[in-house]
Amino acid sequence: LSKCVVTCFQEYTLSEYLRMSGIYWGLTVMDLMGQLQRMNRQEIIDFIKACQHECGGISASIGHDPHLLYTLSAVQILCLYDSLDAIDVEKVVDYVKGLQQEDGSFAGDKWGEIDTRFSFCAVATLALLGKMDTINVDKAVEFVLSCMNFDGGFGCRPGSESHAGQIYCCTGFLSLTGQLHQLNADLLGWWLCERQLPSGGLNGRPEKLPDVCYSWWVLASLKIIGRIHWIDKAKLRRFILACQDEETGGFADRPGDMVDPFHTLFGVAGLSLLGDEQIKAVNPVLCMPEDVLQRIGLQPDLLS
Amino acid sequence: QHGRVKVKTTAQQEEEKRKEREKKLQIYVAARDACFTKRKDGVFDDEALQLTQQLLSSNPDFATLWNYRREILLHLETVRNQDEVQKIYEAELSFLESCLKVNPKSYGSWHHRGWVSARLPRPDWARELSLCDRCLSLDDRNFHCWDYRRMVVKMSGVPVKQELDFTDRLIGSNFSNYSSWHYRSTLLPLLHPQAPDTPSQCGNPPPSASPQTHFHRVCEEQLLKEYELVQNAFFTDPNDQSAWFYYRWLLGRAERDEMISCVYVSREEERVAVAFSRPVNAQSVGLLLILDGQPQRVEWQSVHPHFKNSPVWICSLPPGTISDVANEHNLTVHWTEKHSHRDCALYTGRSESWCRDTATDLELFRSELSVEKTSVLQSELQSVRQLQELEPLNKWCLLTIILLMRALDPLGYEKETLAHFQTLKDVDSMRSAYYSDLCSKFMIENTILKMEYAEVRVFSISDRKLTTLCHLDQLLLVTHINLSSNQLQQLPPQFAMLQCLEVRIGTLFFLLFFINLNSEISTLADLQPLASCPKLKRLDLRGNPITQTTNAEAELAGLLPSVTDLLL
Numbered sequence: 001l002s003k004c005v006v007t008c009f010q011e012y013t014l015s016e017y018l019r020m021s022g023i024y025w026g027l028t029v030m031d032l033m034g035q036l037q038r039m040n041r042q043e044i045i046d047f048i049k050a051c052q053h054e055c056g057g058i059s060a061s062i063g064h065d066p067h068l069l070y071t072l073s074a075v076q077i078l079c080l081y082d083s084l085d086a087i088d089v090e091k092v093v094d095y096v097k098g099l100q101q102e103d104g105s106f107a108g109d110k111w112g113e114i115d116t117r118f119s120f121c122a123v124a125t126l127a128l129l130g131k132m133d134t135i136n137v138d139k140a141v142e143f144v145l146s147c148m149n150f151d152g153g154f155g156c157r158p159g160s161e162s163h164a165g166q167i168y169c170c171t172g173f174l175s176l177t178g179q180l181h182q183l184n185a186d187l188l189g190w191w192l193c194e195r196q197l198p199s200g201g202l203n204g205r206p207e208k209l210p211d212v213c214y215s216w217w218v219l220a221s222l223k224i225i226g227r228i229h230w231i232d233k234a235k236l237r238r239f240i241l242a243c244q245d246e247e248t249g250g251f252a253d254r255p256g257d258m259v260d261p262f263h264t265l266f267g268v269a270g271l272s273l274l275g276d277e278q279i280k281a282v283n284p285v286l287c288m289p290e291d292v293l294q295r296i297g298l299q300p301d302l303l304s
Numbered sequence: 305q306h307g308r309v310k311v312k313t314t315a316q317q318e319e320e321k322r323k324e325r326e327k328k329l330q331i332y333v334a335a336r337d338a339c340f341t342k343r344k345d346g347v348f349d350d351e352a353l354q355l356t357q358q359l360l361s362s363n364p365d366f367a368t369l370w371n372y373r374r375e376i377l378l379h380l381e382t383v384r385n386q387d388e389v390q391k392i393y394e395a396e397l398s399f400l401e402s403c404l405k406v407n408p409k410s411y412g413s414w415h416h417r418g419w420v421s422a423r424l425p426r427p428d429w430a431r432e433l434s435l436c437d438r439c440l441s442l443d444d445r446n447f448h449c450w451d452y453r454r455m456v457v458k459m460s461g462v463p464v465k466q467e468l469d470f471t472d473r474l475i476g477s478n479f480s481n482y483s484s485w486h487y488r489s490t491l492l493p494l495l496h497p498q499a500p501d502t503p504s505q506c507g508n509p510p511p512s513a514s515p516q517t518h519f520h521r522v523c524e525e526q527l528l529k530e531y532e533l534v535q536n537a538f539f540t541d542p543n544d545q546s547a548w549f550y551y552r553w554l555l556g557r558a559e560r561d562e563m564i565s566c567v568y569v570s571r572e573e574e575r576v577a578v579a580f581s582r583p584v585n586a587q588s589v590g591l592l593l594i595l596d597g598q599p600q601r602v603e604w605q606s607v608h609p610h611f612k613n614s615p616v617w618i619c620s621l622p623p624g625t626i627s628d629v630a631n632e633h634n635l636t637v638h639w640t641e642k643h644s645h646r647d648c649a650l651y652t653g654r655s656e657s658w659c660r661d662t663a664t665d666l667e668l669f670r671s672e673l674s675v676e677k678t679s680v681l682q683s684e685l686q687s688v689r690q691l692q693e694l695e696p697l698n699k700w701c702l703l704t705i706i707l708l709m710r711a712l713d714p715l716g717y718e719k720e721t722l723a724h725f726q727t728l729k730d731v732d733s734m735r736s737a738y739y740s741d742l743c744s745k746f747m748i749e750n751t752i753l754k755m756e757y758a759e760v761r762v763f764s765i766s767d768r769k770l771t772t773l774c775h776l777d778q779l780l781l782v783t784h785i786n787l788s789s790n791q792l793q794q795l796p797p798q799f800a801m802l803q804c805l806e807v808r809i810g811t812l813f814f815l816l817f818f819i820n821l822n823s824e825i826s827t828l829a830d831l832q833p834l835a836s837c838p839k840l841k842r843l844d845l846r847g848n849p850i851t852q853t854t855n856a857e858a859e860l861a862g863l864l865p866s867v868t869d870l871l872l
């Protein structure tokens with residue numbers, strides 16, 4: 001498995017526009033497998049330092065523009081390495097704060113794209129930095145709740161269709177802001193457990209194909225709302241394992257497809273949530289090892 | 305990274321591929337470096353537009369390049385006249401159209417299109433709407449396109465009716481279209497809202513429709529038409545989940561009004577418990593307690609430290625204020641934020657008192673359709689039953705029958721409901737835990753209804769295969785609870801809402817393997833919620849594994865000191 005992560009790190013020119021997230025995916029897999037020491041810590045920390053911009057935001061790679069997505073990934077990596085002091089944390093906080101809009105939503109960067117994913121990135125970053133009180137949390141919650149749909153799920157913006165990735169972001173957001181009681185957990189849980197297909201894998205929306213990454217988003221959301229037992233765990237486990245490539249050890253979206261670090265992380269994290277004892281316990285809200293969050297003293301709410 | 309099939313290749317093929325990749329990569333790196341250098345030098349010219357165009361047409365997720373393009377376009381706005389700017393932006397739209405043809409699911413391309421459309425000196429929204437039509441005809445589930453369409457509709461003021469007609473057309477050509485049903489769920493309440501004072505009448509659409517209004521209910525007249533449409537859908541394809549999800553929503557009820565549903569006062573303990581219609585944080589919503597005309601300075605506490613938001617809150621009164629049984633007292637609790645309040649009188653000689661709306665008063669567990677339309681629900685039930693005769697093992701059909709039965713007469717249909725749940729668990733075993741929990745919820749609702757019709761404070765639900773406990777906020781006044789012979793694995797912390805509980809009997813861990821590494825301690829810890837029931841005196845745990853643990857009695861005495869009568 002580590003072979004997969006290492007090869008993925010060598011061939012990454014084409015994906016440099018998301019490299020920071022790529023590093024987070026790879027390192028989190030390694031940490032969950034207890035292999036973090038195999039990665040070059042100093043090189044990675046120096047890289048993150050070089051990606052922080054004057055405005056405080058962090059970019060996917062050198063020469064690229066800062067964005068909330070990569071700011072969160074960078075902060076997550078630094079938490080894995082217990083090295084938050086490598087960057088200017090105050091400036092990160094200012095950057096995140098500056099992206100909150102009048103209606104409580106967050107733009108991904110200064111160009112103004114609005115998405116509930118960015119609401120999650122903002123509060124997750126601030127929660128990891130212990131600075132949640134710097135934004136208008138009430139307004140942020142109001143916006144996310146305005147994206148709730150007839151099926152109890154959430155989309156990108158008010159009126160957008162429910163989507164498992166978005167639901168993960170919004171349930172995670174409500175967990176970090178202590179507002180999980182605002183969900184209709186029974187209705188949402190029904191929609192989520194209906195994502196499981198006869199193959200055992202989960203899809204991200206009705207009538208779509210199963211996928212390892214959606215399996216994680218659905219599974220983590222179910223865990224957050226206290227209903228993980230509503231799916232057939234043994235069948236899901238078999239599906240995820242069928243997506244593992246024998247040669248490299250990495251995971252693909254579906255059995256027989258090409259592996260990548262993104263699906264490798266979500267495959268491994270999914271197995272961890274399903275109780276695999278060879279893997280460290282993963283936190284369903286932040287997709288990071290529980291022991292790292294314990295060290296920080298962060299314990300996001302879960303419904304019982 | 306999605307859907308790329310892994311193919312086995314020979315070493316020679318591998319080598320050829322590698323060379324080809326390398327060549328492509330060189331071109332890519334050269335173009336990228338040229339872009340970055342130009343940007344660093346502050347160059348905003350046509351060549352930069354061409355370079356970024358070349359890169360973005362094959363790498364539309366390269367967000368920084370879209371940013372650079374926007375900087376160039378903003379610069380050109382300042383140096384060209386309006387007609388030229390219009391042309392530049394129109395060219396940008398054509399370029400984007402070709403990008404979207406290659407990759408219709410790129411966040412970057414769609415966001416840029418929205419940005420360009422908003423900056424166009426003379427926008428052509430009709431063109432944008434028809435682009436959406438074409439794109440959705442190729443993939444009617446593309447949520448990027450749906451979101452862009454919603455933006456176009458908002459910017460250009462397309463009437464809601466026209467959009468509803470659009471979903472009619474899409475659903476007409478293919479019932480299995482979750483995106484269209486979803487869109488309808490947001491449009492219908494805008495076009496046919498329920499009038500606020502007369503729930504059965506249709507109101508007028510509000511002049512400006514905010515996105516939040518989709519929480520409002522649809523008026524009944526329109527609901528009936530929708531039922532017909534959905535029935536067409538699921539009779540055509542009974543296994544298509546889209547229509548069934550939508551139908552369950554149609555059958556749902558409006559959110560309850562936010563109010564204080566119960567005030568309870570205990571003379572002996574000198575405390576007040578308040579129940580709300582939904583979880584709140586009483587410390588921040590401005591809760592005011594007036595005792596005999598005097599505002600009291602009290603500290604509101606959640607029933608369990610775990611809940612910052614809870615439907616039940618308690619407070620202690622200063623010692624001596626209400627302890628004398630010879631005195632009568634009048635309490636009022638004000639929820640200032642919601643202008644809601646509730647009075648409660650504690651008469652002479654009485655040790656406790658309460659004031660509340662019961663679950664039966666509020667028709668809490670019923671469908672929200674008005675009573676005269678019961679006939680409508682009855683005919684819905686008949687149709688779905690017809691379908692079930694054709695499709696006896698269709699899970700969607702079975703679940704819908706259960707829901708309709710509950711909307712009509714939850715107690716009268718109890719037996720049939722249980723039978724249908726059993727079939728559901730057999731035909732859809734992957735989700736059997738979901739059906740067990742839902743069935744438990746419905747059985748608890750029925751037990752609450754029966755308890756309230758009987759006007760007693762005893763909640764008894766034994767041998768019902770309960771897998772979960774819910775609605776515990778409705779049991780605030782219950783003094784005796786019997787949960788024996790069920791399949792509960794733990795007591796939820798919400799159990800602390802049973803503030804009046806005196807006696808509890810029952811086997812929790814019935815016939816179930818309790819998964820835990822250290823079950824001795826954790827089973828004891830699972831009884832922790834009982835420590836928050838102040839009046840609990842008698843506890844019967846016979847039959848639970850916990851009784852097998854050494855020292856159970858001593859440890860329980862430590863955990864629950866108020867229990868004087870413990871049966872193990």
Ligand SMILES: [Zn+2]
Nearest residue numbers: 211213214253
């Ligand atoms: Zn995937």
